[in-house]
Amino acid sequence: MSGEIISTRQRLINAAMELFSAQGITETTTKAVAELAKVNEVTLFRQFGNKQGLLLAVIFESPVFKELGESLKTQASQTASVYQALKDYCEERITALEQVPELVRSLVGEAGKYPVENRQALGRSLTQANHYVAEYLATVMEREQLQTQLPAQKLASLLNSMLLGYAVIELTSEFHELWHDRDEFLENLVALFLQVAPKSANQVNNESIPIEKVIDLPANLVHSILQRAKKSGLRDYALMYVLFGSGLSSEEMVNLERSQQINDANQHLLQITQGAIRQVPVNQWIMGKRYGSYIRNPLTQWLKSRKDDHSALFLNDDGMPISEGEIQEHWRILTQGLLTPEGQQPIIEQAQQTWCVEMLMKGMNLEDLSIITGWSRTKLQPYARRAREKSALEQAIRLDNKPQ
Incomplete structure (x- = not known):
């Protein structure tokens, strides 16, 4: 079946x-x-x-995005240099785009006619791809002890924009004479990034390096998302509970199985077997509100309600393992109409950012958080900075409320 x-x-x-x-x-x-x-x-x-x-x-599921995350992880661990890492990635993405020339032309040529849902779908796909590339660049640069003048997310955005621009020009125009051939374009692109983006650690000295911005979500917004999910159904409630209660990415969530859940009256854990192998807690307290207990919460209730024998922890409406795209679509629907303090609709990555900042606010140190998340201390530095900002703000408020 x-x-x-x-x-x-x-x-x-x-x-x-x-x-x-x-x-x-x-x-x-x-x-x-x-x-x-x-x-x-x-x-x-x-x-x-x-x-x-x-x-x-x-x-x-086109060649441009399919299995992009896993292929980049493999490349990052095997490639010998930043130069080769960048060139391999650029070459593969251009080749993938060239395999679907008609789709590229249609996406670009008809963009003005699309309803907003179509443009949002494309935007979410590009954002997810950009997230993978940022992780890829960060891994390779950390391994080679390189610092950057721009955070990995911004470097990935610029790189992907240039690659997409190349594909659009090549597939929609003739005789442009902007470059001799693809090899020349790739050589120049990689040379540009290596010249203006990275610096070796011993060149940094006391220069200040911009910190990637962490935009966590406020408690009332998190509560609103969880309440919407609760009304939507047990599965959606469990999805949002795991996002905000364990700090996992949608990529990690789709690989979870029932057997990877460990819980009793004193703890609720998930065993992560993909990527950084580790155990993560599923927190009953999220942003000051308690969502059940370790043995009775949105996730355990969802699993208890199921009548199937499927091993996957999360299933879609057809009873099949849920995909990353489907998790992101559920997030989009549940957050529609909600705005962050910056005036934007929340994005799914902010759930993970919020969890990390909350763990630091509760007293977890960077070393322990690195073990729980599988991230390096370098990657977690912006989260530590954001946690300090929030702590300073709370202290200022306490001082203001102190009797004179």
Whole structure:
């Protein structure tokens, strides 16, 4: 049965890719996709929700994004130098973009016609890809003891923008004479990044290095998200509870299995077996509010409600292991209309940032947090800075409330 579901999903994605490429995304209807895939249109809606969900699946499962995170982790551990790391990444991404030229042209050429949902879907895909690349760059640069004038996230944004710009120009124009060939472009791009971005540690001396901004979410906003999730259903409530209560990324969550949950009256842990192998706590207290106990909370209630024998900790509406894209879509829906103090809709990465800052605020030191998160102390420095900022603010408020 599961093979049949996977086959149906893949046929729909293949059909959508074919039609999007041939006639454009705007002109392609869900009915046409279903007919080409030889399934009922209702099946398409059951699998993807709507056309926007289908587009998101096509983007995530295209060669540009598919398995990007895992491939970059492998590259980061095997590549001998920053130069080779950058060149390998750039070469692979350009090759992937060149495999879907019609889709690239359609995404760019029709962008002005898309409803906001389509543009949001593309934006989320690019953001997720950028997150992977930032992790990749940070890993390689830390290994070679390089400091940067810009944080890894900003470097990744610039690099991806240049690669996407190259693909758009190459696939939509002729005789531009901006570069001789792809090899020349890659050589110049990598040389530019190595010249203006990184510095070796012994060159830094006492220069101040900008710290990557951590934007954690305030307690009332976190509570609102969890309350919305509670009303949405046990699965959504459990998803948000694990995001805010354990500090895991969506990538780590999709790999969790039931057997990796360890709980009793005194603790609730999750065993992480992908990436940095470790155990993480699932906290019953989140931003000053208690969400059940170690043995009875949103996650244990979700698992208790299930009637299936599937090993995955989280399932989608079709009873299959949930994907990163689906977790991000649930987050988008649950946070729609909510605004951060900066006036933006919360993004899923802020749940992990909020958890890290909260752990530091509660007294955890950087060494212990490094063990729990699998991150380096260098990566955690901005979180320590943010925790100190919040502590200083709390102290100022206490002083203001102190009787004169």
